[in-house]
Each structure stands twice: as C-alpha cells, then as structure tokens.
Amino acid sequence: MAMVALTLTPPSAQRLRAVDEFLADAWADQARHDSRLRDLAVEVDFDRGVAHLTGEVDEPGDLRLVRDRVGQLAGVLAVWARVRVGGRDPVVVDLGCGGTKQWPDNLGLDIYPAVGVDAVADLSRSLPLADNSVDVFFAVHILEHLIDFLPLVDEAHRVLRPGGVLHVMSPWWGHVNAVADPTHVRLLDIQTIKGICLQRPPDAPRWYPLHAGCDGASIFADLTLLPPDAPVPTQAHLARFFA
Numbered sequence: 596m597a598m599v600a601l602t603l604t605p606p607s608a609q610r611l612r613a614v615d616e617f618l619a620d621a622w623a624d625q626a627r628h629d630s631r632l633r634d635l636a637v638e639v640d641f642d643r644g645v646a647h648l649t650g651e652v653d654e655p656g657d658l659r660l661v662r663d664r665v666g667q668l669a670g671v672l673a674v675w676a677r678v679r680v681g682g683r684d685p686v687v688v689d690l691g692c693g694g695t696k697q698w699p700d701n702l703g704l705d706i707y708p709a710v711g712v713d714a715v716a717d718l719s720r721s722l723p724l725a726d727n728s729v730d731v732f733f734a735v736h737i738l739e740h741l742i743d744f745l746p747l748v749d750e751a752h753r754v755l756r757p758g759g760v761l762h763v764m765s766p767w768w769g770h771v772n773a774v775a776d777p778t779h780v781r782l783l784d785i786q787t788i789k790g791i792c793l794q795r796p797p798d799a800p801r802w803y804p805l806h807a808g809c810d811g812a813s814i815f816a817d818l819t820l821l822p823p824d825a826p827v828p829t830q831a832h833l834a835r836f837f838a
Contacts, residue, residue, distance in 0.1 A: 603769060605811035614670045615641040621668050622646075629664065637661050637678060641671075644810060648676035655680055655758050658803070662805065666817075672808035673815035675762055676731070685730035688754075690747070691718055691737035700718045701733070719743070729754045735764045739779045746792060752800035755820055760805065763816040772813045785809050788816040789837040793827065803828055807836035 606614070618641040619656050626632045626639075626805045635657055637650040646665045652658050677685060677698055689696045692703035704722070705712045719741055732751045738744040744752045751761045766773040768782035785807055792802045801821035808815045821827075 596803065603809070603811035605770070607634055612641045614644055618644070618646070618668055622665060625664060625668075631660060635661060636680050639665055644672040644808070646671050646672055646674045646813070648674065648678050651679035651682075653681060656815055657707065659758070662817075666806045671806070672810055673764070673817055675733075675817075676760070676807055686728065687731040687733070688724070688729050688752075689733045689735070689742070691734070697733045697735065706825070718747050718805060720746075722747075722754055724754045726753055728757045732759070732761045733764075734761060736766070737762060739765045739773070739781045739783060742780050744781065745791075745795075748802075749800050752802070752820060757820060757822075760819060761802075761816075761818045763818065764813055766810050767812060767814050783814055785814055785816075785837060788814070788818070789833070791816075792818070792821075793833075801825070804833070804836055 622639050624757065635650075635652055637648055637652060637658070639661070640647045648658075648661060648665070652661070658676060658678050658680055662676055665671060666674050673689070677687060679685070687698060687701040689701045689703045691705055692701070692711055693705055694709045696703050696711050702713045703713045704716045704718065706715065706717050707719075708715055714723060718737065730753065734747070734751070738747070741747060748761070765783045766779070768784050772781055773779060788804060788807050792804050795801070801823065802818040803821040803825075805817040805819050806815070807817070
C-alpha cells in the first residue's frame with residue numbers, strides 16, 4: 596500500500612500580515628456592532644494570527660466574553676490575554692522561559708538559571724507555586740522537551756485559579772521544526788490537545804478547550820479548568836478544533 600505524506604504549508608510572512616489586517620478590521624467591526632463589547636476597555640491586537648488582549652474589565656465574565664468573540668473570528672490561532680479584572684493584575688507565569696518571556700514582568704520558571712528566569716524549577720516535578728495562585732500559564736515550546744508532559748499539565752491545573760488559562764504552543768509534528776531540535780522528545784498535534792481534554796482517566800484533572808489551532812508550523816491551545824461536576828464540552832464546540 597502506498598504511503599501518503601501529510602503536508603500543511605505554513606503561511607508566508609506576507610499572508611500572515613494580511614490575515615492580521617483582516618482580523619483587526621473584523622474585530623473592529625464586531626466591537627462596533629455588539630453592544631456588550633462597546634464599553635469594555637480591552638484592546639485586541641493580532642500578531643501572526645494570535646490575538647493579544649490587554650486592558651481592564653470589571654468581571655471575569657467580561658473577559659470571557661471578549662476572548663470567546665475574538666476566538667470565533669476565522670484565522671485566529673490563539674487568544675492570549677493580559678487583562679486586569681476587578682482592579683487586580685493577573686499573575687502570569689512562563690514555564691520553561693529560558694531568556695525569553697511572553698511579557699517582561701511575568702514570573703519565569705526554568706530548570707536552568709538565565710536572564711529572565713525568576714525561579715529555577717524542574718518542570719517534570721511539582722511546581723513551586725501554591726494552589727489557586729496563578730491566572731495564566733504560558734507553556735511555549737516546552738511540552739515537546741518532556742518525555743511525559745502530563746504531570747506538568749496536571750500541576751498547571753492545580754495552580755491555576757478558577758477561570759485561569761493554560762496557553763500551549765509547540766511545533767506541529769509534520770513540520771521540520773518538530774524534529775530538527777535533538778532535544779525534542781515528543782511530537783504533538785491538535786489531536787494531542789483533544790487527548791488532554793477528553794482521553795484522561797476519570798480522576799484526572801479536567802480541561803476545557805477554549806481554542807486550538809495549527810498554522811502548519813506550530814500548534815496552539817488555550818485550555819481552562821473544567822470543574823469535576825461540569826459536563827464535557829459539546830460536540831459542536833469540539834468540532835471547531837478537532838477531527
């Protein structure tokens with residue numbers, strides 16, 4: 596039987612710029628016509644398909660409304676938010692940050708000391724953080740370096756506050772970047788994210804996929820806590836992201 600290669604060409608820089616322009620216009624139009632969004636002090640900027648939310652809202656539901664509406668725009672790969680809620684700055688942690696954080700004043704954790712690393716920690720073990728103490732985790736180019744990344748995902752679940760979000764970005768298994776780095780020990784796909792959310796043991800921490808996407812080079816996922824007694828995501832919601 597002949598083997599069929601699966602290919603997905605990443606968009607060019609020119610196309611990414613055009614997509615960002617489209618998304619900015621589409622969001623501005625939506626914000627003008629949706630009365631629920633007009634008075635919310637949230638700025639939305641797009642960078643290569645990733646929506647970056649900043650500003651301030653009164654209630655967690657206001658932030659959830661904005662991120663849900665932004666995520667419904669065609670072409671959005673992820674929704675990354677740094678928004679004050681009820682007058683409080685979010686606690687944001689970069690996992691495996693090395694010398695690069697998503698925002699300079701995030702708390703950076705890494706197994707090796709470096710500029711930008713605020714605490715040295717073995718991410719394959721327990722995180723040195725209290726329960727319900729973090730609003731946002733970034734796991735950007737880290738899961739592919741761990742033979743078993745589920746303990747880290749479970750630890751993020753323990754540490755996140757209700758409504759908190761875990762942002763994942765990793766090389767897509769079909770792109771050369773996934774195998775070019777000899778320190779990569781895992782291959783990931785969007786279906787891996789589906790497995791994290793739906794194919795764990797009944798007593799494992801539960802996740803709800805707010806968003807997931809792939810641009811042909813990287814996979815993205817925004818995951819939030821799912822309470823033990825909450826129903827699983829609907830098939831209509833899952834169909835947006837997973838086969």
